[in-house]
């Protein structure tokens with residue numbers, strides 16, 4: 046078995062120290078040895094190494110230039126001082142106590158002191174008002190571009206058919222009051238442990254036939270799709286719907302925002318409104334998850350994000366994505 050005590054023991058620390066320290070001493074020795082002969086007076090003839098190229102090109106045995114030696118010494122002393130002050134020599138932490146974590150925390154704290162007041166300024170203002178305040182909407186938009194575009198798109202129109210909802214339209218899974226939107230962003234929706242989800246219905250309602258029937262009924266709820274509907278099949282589907290689906294999607298199919306159950310009577314489909322799309326939703330179930338952002342972003346940023354999202358569908362000029 047792999048022996049990982051080797052990595053937590055001081056072995057590697059000593060390994061590095063025993064390479065580094067003799068290395069530095071070796072450099073000193075080399076440079077002192079190379080500087081020998083520097084005391085020669087200028088008019089003494091320079092010895093050659095005895096190598097000749099191209100008939101006349103000889104290699105002289107001149108001492109190293111002073112500037113070059115100076116640089117070499119400076120480099121060595123810099124290295125030694127650095128290893129005393131900062132971590133580098135094995136597990137020796139350096140006398141300054143510098144760590145990457147401390148540096149990161151210092152930078153984060155500096156950024157917090159600089160930016161937090163900007164976000165906090167809007168924290169106590171109501172979302173409806175912020176949605177009309179260009180400065181707040183702009184800040185919310187910046188946050189949106191950083192944290193939300195990956196799923197909802199840079200125009201906030203979502204990804205139709207893939208379960209990422211449009212945030213700029215009038216259709217809402219979880220409600221569109223400022224409180225609803227803020228709660229959606231802060232706490233997320235449909236965490237893995239949630240009970241109100243669209244489960245896989247195929248086996249419960251009686252197999253493929255029943256899925257096809259109830260799909261016909263769902264399509265019949267969309268008044269502009271009458272041509273697609275076979276009335277007798279839809280009639281059978283209605284029974285299934287009234288038994289199993291009504292509790293969440295409502296008697297008229299208009300949905301229940303408190304459960305995130307979508308309206309099935311409009312043209313907006315989270316997962317696709319074709320016959321195949323609806324059949325898949327019903328047979329296999331759906332479980333779109335909006336991740337919680339509250340802990341990660343803090344209430345002030347969530348508040349500004351909610352104001353931005355609210356502004357997209359609650360008609361203010363300043364709310365248009367810039």
Ligand code: HEC
Nearest residue numbers: 192193196208209210217218219220229305333334335350
């Ligand atoms: C990992 C993908 C992902 C990210 C990142 C994400 N969302 Fe969502 N969001 C979703 C999904 C999926 C849903 C639909 C949840 C459902 O099916 O019930 C959703 C739903 C929502 C809703 C509710 C829409 C409605 O119709 O009620 C809002 C509002 C929202 N997101 C805003 C945001 C904001 C603001 C951000 C950035 C802070 C964000 N989302 C980041 C995936 C994401």
Ligand code: HEC
Nearest residue numbers: 242243246289290293305306314315316317326331332333
């Ligand atoms: C426990 C509540 C619940 C029940 C019961 C339920 N649904 Fe759903 N349904 C949901 C939720 C929640 C979603 C949205 C899933 C998501 O956001 O990922 C959904 C989504 C759907 C969708 C996809 C809508 C779209 O926009 O793409 C269809 C279609 C659907 N349900 C049909 C049905 C039918 C038919 C039944 C009865 C057999 C049924 N549902 C029963 C809660 C329910």
